[in-house]
Amino acid sequence: AQSVTQLGSHVSVSEGALVLLRCNYSSSVPPYLFWYVQYPNQGLQLLLKYTSAATLVKGINGFEAEFKKSETSFHLTKPSAHMRDAAEYFCAVSGDNNNDMRFGAGTRLTVKP
Amino acid sequence: DAGITQSPRHKVTETGTPVTLRCHQTENHRYMYWYRQDPGHGLRLIHYSYGVKDTDKGEVSDGYSVSRSKTEDFLLTLESATSSQTSVYFCAIMSSGSTDTQYFGPGTRLTVL
Numbered sequence: 001a002q003s004v005t006q007l008g009s010h011v012s013v014s015e016g017a018l019v020l021l022r023c024n025y026s027s028s029v030p031p032y033l034f035w036y037v038q039y040p041n042q043g044l045q046l047l048l049k050y051t052s053a054a055t056l057v058k059g060i061n062g063f064e065a066e067f068k069k070s071e072t073s074f075h076l077t078k079p080s081a082h083m084r085d086a087a088e089y090f091c092a093v094s095g096d097n098n099n100d101m102r103f104g105a106g107t108r109l110t111v112k113p
Numbered sequence: 114d115a116g117i118t119q120s121p122r123h124k125v126t127e128t129g130t131p132v133t134l135r136c137h138q139t140e141n142h143r144y145m146y147w148y149r150q151d152p153g154h155g156l157r158l159i160h161y162s163y164g165v166k167d168t169d170k171g172e173v174s175d176g177y178s179v180s181r182s183k184t185e186d187f188l189l190t191l192e193s194a195t196s197s198q199t200s201v202y203f204c205a206i207m208s209s210g211s212t213d214t215q216y217f218g219p220g221t222r223l224t225v226l
Contacts, residue, residue: 009153032213041220042220043220044156046216049214092156099144099146099161099169101215
């Protein structure tokens, strides 16, 4: 089965600073990888996904992630944080069976003025 | 917006009582999922459905049952609620046009006293 580890349950950055949220995965088959964002009291919203078409994936709200097979990583970045980016972010992985998606524990991003 | 609604959005119940949560979708998607979200665990799959009357267990299915008698509705039942089932429950669908991506409903916050 696949698994995901998100490094850092809380990340705090200043407005305008680089955002880096780390995700490492384990999968015995070529993975599909996802980043979701959750704002308070809401469901999860898809930010971006990797499905082997390109290793650098651009998503909504200025976020992007790079798939690095050699490092089994799929880190999420944004060059300049905005206050509205404050939320919880989840990395997820699925393999051959798209009904077995596994989520990381989540990283809460705080943006300081 | 994947046209997913969940009801109720909030519920408080007592240990030992039965509880049913409803997920309703308007876009005729074949695959539907129930997850629970707990701090430190991300989202974990409870059950999923791949068609009317076709369901299967997920990672944390003990104490839960599901039913899908029509395409648009997927019900999650706790036959006898326990305090360990206090959680936020999310329904998701897999888009027919994007067979590797799940989209989530707004969630139901369940408290078992």
